Every structure is written in structure tokens, then in C-alpha cells.
Amino acid sequence: MENKSHAFAAGAFVLVVAALLTALAAWLTRDTAEQRVFEISSAEGVTGLQSQAGVRYKGVMVGRVTDIALDTVQRGNVLVRIAVNDAAPITTSTFATLGFQGVTGLAFIQLDDSNTASPALQGSGDKVPRIPMRASMFSRLSEQGGNLLSQLEQASVRVNGLLAVDNQKQLMAAIGNLGRAAASVTALTEHADQVLGPKSGPDAVSLPRMAAQADATLKSMQATSDRLGVSADAVRTSAAEFQRTSRRMNEPGGTLDKIAQSTEALAHTSRQVNAQLLPRLSRATDDTARAVRQVGRAADTVGDNPQSLLWGKGTATPGPGEHGFVAPAAAAAGGP
Template sequence: MENKAHAMAAGAFVLVVTALLVMLAVWLTRDNTQRNLYEMSTGESVSGLQPQAAVRFRGVPVGKVELIGFDTKVKGNVLIRVSIDRSAPVTKSTFATVASQGVTGLGFIQLDDDGSSPERLVPNDEDPPRIPLKPGGLDKLLKQSDVIFDQVEQASTRLNKLLSDENQAAVTSAITQLGEAAGSINRVARGLEPTVATLPGLSRDATVTLKSVKTAADDVSTTATRLNAKGGTLDKLSDGGTALAAGVETFSAGTLPKLGEVADETARTMRQLRRTVNAVDDNPQSLIFGNGPPVPGPGEAGFSANGGKK
């Protein structure tokens, strides 16, 4: 009887401890966070994403994946249902991508917002609103893989052409010519060494010449200053030019009119003298007897057609 009593006590103790452990596990794993349901539909692959996977908003955990199945509204699409904390800023401009966790490759939902609409997305657990699911970086890489492979193939073909025997021979010839050119440059450099050695002397001569030019320029500057100084040569020339202009103006105003009058009078006298000389040439006797009375003209008494008196 005592053995049965001990066995029953041990069994009861085990049951009580088991119940306490279950209650403790339930208490530790309880989740009182209030969440809203949202859905995502995509025609892309969601490999690596599992139920209970994390949902993060810009890296901050805000929920988990509740269900992964097929979309009954869009044929062929995959439907993902997630629960997100009510405090998460889910707006109409929020979008989702499927990302991978480091080296494990486990997928999770990454939420982000482009900021185009600050209006919050109204939750409805009976008909959950949908968040756009955009292709992630891995999906974009897979889509571009064909293009990348084509580019790699083209690059490989061009590299093979570049490394052909003809191109290798051309490169070898170019390197040989480059070596010859370098040798020529070295020979020219050795030929220029005597000239380079004379450069310090030329530099000293050039310095002396420049000093002489500077001295001459200073002398010219000094001379120009003296010429332009008040009472200097240019000032005196200016005063002489002014006096000359005044004399010319006085001569033009006073002397020239008088010279004009003398010239007119001389011209009249010359005309009178010319008439007198002509009259003497026609009648030399007039110098002794005078001109006499004038010859009668036509219609006057004593007129004669031969020029004589009747």
C-alpha cells in the first residue's frame, strides 16, 4: 500500500509540475499586441518566405506572416496575409518587398513608404486591405540575369578577339617601337646636356639684360615726368602754340582785310594804266597835243564814214 501511495504522490507531483510548466510557457509566449490584417498579392516567386516570418517597417519589427497561399481574386498570384501592429504607420503609399536575412536565406517582409500619401490605410479584418508587393533586389537580379549573361558573353568574345595572335603581334611591335623611342629620347637628352649646362650663363646674361632694360625704362619714365611737369618743355610748347594761334587770329582779323583793299586798289590802278598805255599806242600825239575833241559819230554834224571831218 505504501508503494502505491508513493507512486500516486509522484504521479500527482509530475502532473502538477507539467501543468505549471505549460502555464509558464503560455504566460511567457503570450502576445497581447493588437494587430490589423493586411494582404499582399504577387505574381513573383516568394521562395524563402515562411509563415510566422517577420514583418519589418524600415527594419523595425511590426508584425508577422500569418498565411501564404493562392490568390482567389487574381488567378496565378500568390497571396500573403500579414498581421501588423496598429501603431505602425501604414499609409496608402506604403509598399512591401520580400527580403532575405543574411546568410541564412530566410525571407521576411520589408515595408517602406515613398511619402506620396500621408493618409493611413484603413484596416478591415473581414476584407483586409492590400499593400502593393514590389519585386525585391534578388528578383530584379534574376530578371536581369539573361541580360547580364549576354553582356558577359559579348565581353568574353571581344576579349578573345583582343587576345588573338594578330593583336598580340601588334602589341609586341608597339612595345618594341616604344622601347626604341625611349632610347632615342635618352640619346637626345644626352645631346642636350651641353646646352643645359650653358643655361645658367644664359640666365645670368638675361638677368643683366633685364636690369639694363629696367634702368632704361626708369630713365624714360623720369624724362617723361620732366616733360609733363608744370613749366616743363611740353608746357612751354603748349604756351608757345597758344601765342602763335593768337597771333594768327590777330593777323587774320586785322591785316588780311587791309591787304585785300590794297590789292583791289592796285588792280584798279593797273587797269587805268593799261587804258592809258593803249591810248598812247593808238595816238602818240596825244602826249603833246592832248586827245582833242572826239570824232563825230553817225548822225552828228561833221560825221564822215572814213573817220574824218567834212
């Protein structure tokens, strides 16, 4: 009885440890990135594709296959649901193909995009957005396999017909005719050499002289070609120098760039002058005019009352309503 309890305890411990290890592996391999769900409707078979198969975007792993079932919207199609990382640039021009891993035959979903500038693929309402499925290279080869075999069979039949007994006889006859024609050409060449040789008379055409003239003509043409080649090299060199000069002028830090920078600096200096120096000059001009007016008033005061330089301006004469005001008539009457 005690042995059974020990065995039960050991089995329970093993089960608990296995569960903990499974939970730890699931926790370590979990995908914490945000994912989006897409659907792929394929009119072709998806043999070799299984749930949890990889989803790659241009070869980079971006998600997993979550479910494979028959499409209820498009009858006869296979519906593949995938979960893709939110960072994957899935656009309206993204398409899917079925890829295979090496010799294992395991399939995966390959995503590609013909125009990455397209807008992001979004679903309408509660509908899951769908990515179109294109035929893979293996599928196209499978479709064209029958045609290739048919064409190969037709080519084999034609080759067999070409190599029939009658055709072989005609081919051998044609080869014999070609041999006789070659012999006739050789004989004609020997006869022409005898007729056109240097011992055929004074009026005969001299082949050696013609060959010498042709050699001289060819040498002259070669010299002309060499001179043309030198001229062409010079033209190419000039063009390359002009191209380099133009590139230096147009590249960053070049002549045009420096001119643009100098123009920008001059414009910036002009803006600073307009924004800072001109207002200061205007204020200085106003201050100078104010000082000139004050000097003019001081000069007028000195001119009217020169003793003010010694005694100061003195007490101002009381005006009407002020204490000590004397009317002009009263002042004239009380005078000496």
C-alpha cells in the same frame, strides 16, 4: 494490474502537466496589443517565407504572417496576409519587400515607407487593405544574373581575341616602336643640351640662365600666391566672424530675440495700461467732477443763506398742500 493503473496514472499526469505548460507558454507569449490585418500580393516567389514569420517595420518587429495562399484576384500572384500592431504607422506610401535572416535562409516581411506624412492606409468596405510588394535586392540580383553572365562571357571572348597570336605579334611590335621612339627622344635631348649649353657661343641660348629666370618667376608667383592666401584667410575670418555675429543675433536669447521680447513686454504693458489704468483714471475724473459739483452747490447754499453755517439749514418752508402752508397774499395781509 496494479502496475498498469500506476503507469496510466503517471501517463495521464504527464499529459496534464504538458498541456498546462503549453497553455502557460501560449498565455505568456500572447500578443495583447490590438492588431490590424493587411494583405500583400506578390508577383514574385516567396521562397523561405512561412506562416508566423516576422513582419518588421524598418527593422522593428511589428507583427506576424498569418496566412500564405494564391491570390484569387490577381492570377499568378501569391497572397500574404499579415497581422500588424495598431501602433505601426502603415500609410498609403508604405511598401513591402522580402528579407532574409543571415545564413539560415528564413524570410520575413520588411515594411518601409518613403513618405511618413502620407495618410493612414484604410480598407474600403469589407475589403482588407493591400500593401504593394517591391522586388528585393536578392530578386534584382537574380534577375540581372543572366545579363551579368552574358556580359562576362562576351568580355572573355573579346579578351581571348585580343590575346590571339597575330595580335600578340602586333603588340610586341608596338612595344618595340615605343622603345625606339624613347631612344630617339633621348638622343634629341642630348643634342639640344649641346646646342643650348653655355659653351655654344655668345648668341646661343643659355639654359642655366633661362632656368634661373624661371626659378625667380616661380618664386615671385609663389610670394604673390602666399599674399593672396593671407588675404583669403582674412576674408574667411571676417566672413566667419560675421556669420557668428549673425547667428548670435538670430539664435534664441540673442539680440533680435531680446528686442522681440522687449517689444512684446511693452505691448503687454500698454494693454495692461489700457485695460486697468485708463478706466481707473476715468472713474477718478468722474468722482472729482461730482465732488466739484457738490462743493459748488454747497457754496451756492452758503451764499444764499449765510446763517445756515451757524443755525443749519432749518425747517423747510411748507409747500402747497402741506401742513402750515400760507399763501403769499395771506401772509402779506396778516403782516404788521
